Amino acid sequence: MLYVTVRRPDAPTRIHRAICSEYLRMRTHPSGPRQRFVLPTALAMLALCVGQARLQAAEVAAAPFKAPYVPSSDAEPLQEVPSVADPAVRQMRSLRAAQAAAPRDLPAAIRLADAYVDYSRQVGDAHYAGYAEAVIAPWMSEPRTPAVALVTQATILQYRHQFDDARALLDAALRSDPRNGQAWLTLATLDMVQGDYPAAGKDCAQVAGSAGFDWGLACSANLRSYLGQARQSLALLTQAAAASAGAPAGYQAWVQGLIAETAERLGDWPLAEKHHIQALTLLPQDNFLLVAYADFLLDRGRPREVLTLLADHAQSDTAFLRIALAHSLLHSADAPRYTWIMAARFEALTLRGSDYFGREQARFALQLQHDPQTALDMAQRNWQVQRAPWDARVLLEAALAADQPQAAADVLEFLRKTKLEDPVILPLASQLRERLRQFAGGAP
Amino acid sequence: MKRAWLAALLIASTAHAHSASDAYLTLTVGEAAAGGVIHGQWDIALRDLDFVLQLDDDGDGRLTWGEVRRHLADVERYAFAHLRVEAGTRGACTIKPTSRMIDGHADGTYAALFFDVLCPRAAAATLDYDMFFAIDPSHRGIVVIHGGNDVATAVLSPQHRRIDLPR
Known part of the structure; x- marks a missing residue:
């Protein structure tokens, strides 16, 4: 010791x-x-x-x-915090005051909790998910929790990748409120993240019936891009975008982001970039959209632009990973220190039990720690929890780097069944199938 | 079209969550501390304190040392209302704040509250912690205890609010 x-x-x-x-x-x-x-x-x-x-x-x-x-000057800046200059912050303050004035009022609590969750997602800050959880906690401990509270709590759990727990709450919410559109939509998302596409298809149909045609259309269009129907997905999403002219910026940004993702699936880089940028124009500080565009730029060999894009977002762990990856690709003198900080941040998350970054940790282990075996272990554990295309990709990359093609068997079977088309993933799968053939044939 | 539903959708493929709230509590006990006094350092994120106590006096989204310094008495009062050390049947120990500083961490700037804990001699002590739990159940208190040649660690959470301190 x-x-x-x-x-x-x-x-x-x-x-x-x-x-x-x-x-x-x-x-x-x-x-x-x-x-x-x-x-x-x-x-x-x-x-x-x-x-x-x-x-x-x-x-x-x-x-x-x-x-x-002890700082030597009163003027020394120490920490950035959400500012009342941000309308989202002002809205949360006023909802918080309203909820404090009526602590037993469920609609006021749900409005506040939803605002916290929305802000949490937008800036990539899990603190606000915790605040939301505290706000609805009194209703969660009631014997018959209202469906709205169950759905908000499910959203928080899904945010933390506690998918099984989230699913249980959504099922309970739908038992008491079978036409709850938000519950169906959350369930559809959950099923897509976990790779259960038949279930997601049924959920999207229920979304159309409960939340309205537009939501259902976007939901189904999203699903198709995972099933090798990227062209149809693109056509439907373009339709959804055209129909959404008057909709809130958040909804339009979501559709634009889906178009960008689908365009990437078709290998149409200029189209993808156009829609990544459009999404960010609608929601400029959105952490999810920023990270998606950063991944696109990294794949296109444009790391310097990633640094510009994410300069003000280092507080988000997922954004920070992309910053560290960009420094590594640039062979910058700071790259080792960014790697060190990322490792410290992941360890802090593990220490406190917030272990839901399997995909990011696998990428980190492979690309920044140059440890394919650890990356493969993490990717395989991650695959047990979630099965989005990126989760397949990190596992295939790790299996190739570790030269363990048999470890990719599950993912290869999943890809064969679902017929995903993707210009990055399919070549990886081919390489691994070839390695497996060589292994089977006894070739060196 | 409810904006709140976007929370579900835009989490579609990944949760892009920044780390949640952590505080760090470092305690020195036993022979390593002189005279049976427990020395403590409690690092609390300024972001977390701002959410509860609203430290940003000029509302510009940036906490300066001046703003933090002016609120430190409130910070101390709030913090130590959520920390208790007891010596079993011999009752509560006294927590005496000694100094306040600033500490930089990988994920932001923290207030560093130094304190001494005075317990009745030869008593086994327990520490109870519930900082932020009522407003953020995802908050964790990361404890590191130095005693003699040993280092022990613990994670305090709403489900685990108490630790026994080594002699």
Whole structure:
């Protein structure tokens, strides 16, 4: 066990420096021993180094370790926070006041919780999902929870990738309110994320019946792009976009994002980019849309544009991964430090039990830690929970890199059955099938 | 067309969630601390404190040291109302704040509250924590305890609010 001296607030000790340097070395040179320390010490190291290092993205040459301090100037900026200049923030404040004034009023609580969840998704900040959960908690513990509360809680659980728990709540909500459009839509999304396309098809039909034709159309169109019907999907989505001229910006941005995704599935890069940009024009700060466009740019070998795109979004863990990937592709001098920070952020998430970034962790292990075996393990575990095209892709990439084609068998079968067309995924699948044939034929 | 439903849709393929709320509690107990006093450092995210206490006086979306400094007494009062150390049948220990600083973490800037815990001698102590749980059940208190040659860790959550402190 590592001996650690008492912390003093004035200056870091030599031993603390040594611990943090060792931790930094472990994280940026993964070819070294990775599991050298027993878990409690690793957690202590994490707490010491993550807790004490000032790791600002803007710093270039500074040492990674700094003790707590008292700022010398009142004007020194410390932290960015949501500002009342943002209308979403003002709306949340007024809904919060209304809910505080009427704490037993369910509609007021749902309005506030939904605003928190919406903001959470938009900025990629899970804190707000937690706030939403607290707001509806009193109703969740009632014996007969109202359907609206069940659906909001299901949305929060889905956000955290707790899909089975979310599904249970949605089923309960639909038992008491079979025409709840939001529940059907959430269920359709869940089924698509988990790769149960027949169920998703039925859900989309129910969406049309309960939420209206437009929602149902977009839902079905979305589904088709996973079934090898990208052309039809594109035609339907274009129709949906044309019909949505008066709809809220969020809905239009969603449709534009789906068109971008479908265009990528067809290998039409200019069309995809046009619609990524259109989506972001409608919802400029949306974390989900930003990350989708960043992935597109990374695939097209345009990492510098990723840095510009995500410059103000480093607080989001998923955006930060794309920033780190871009630095790596650019072979920038900062790349190791971004990798180190990403590792620290993933470990902090694991430490607290928020382990729902399997896909991102697999990509990180493969591309930034150059550890195909760990990447494959993570990708396989992720595949048990979710089966979107990206989840298939990370597993195939890891299986190829680790030269374990048999590990991809499940995904290859899934692709064969669902007939997904994708210009990145299908070549990976072909390569793996070829490797499997070679293995079977005894070829070297 | 309900805007709130978009929350379901736009999560379609992935949850793009920034890490949720963490606070870090570092305690030094036993021989490593002089005279039976427990030394503590509690790092709390300024973002989390701003949500509860509204530290951004000029509303510009940026917390400066001046704004934080002016609210530190409130921060301390709020924080220590959610932390308790007890020495079993010998009753509550006294928590004495000693200093307040700023600490940088990978995901933002934190307030660092230093404190001493004075317990009746030779008593086994327990720590109870419920910071932020009532407004954010996803908050976690990450505890690191230094005692002699050992380091122990724990994660405090709404389901696990109490830890025993080693002698």
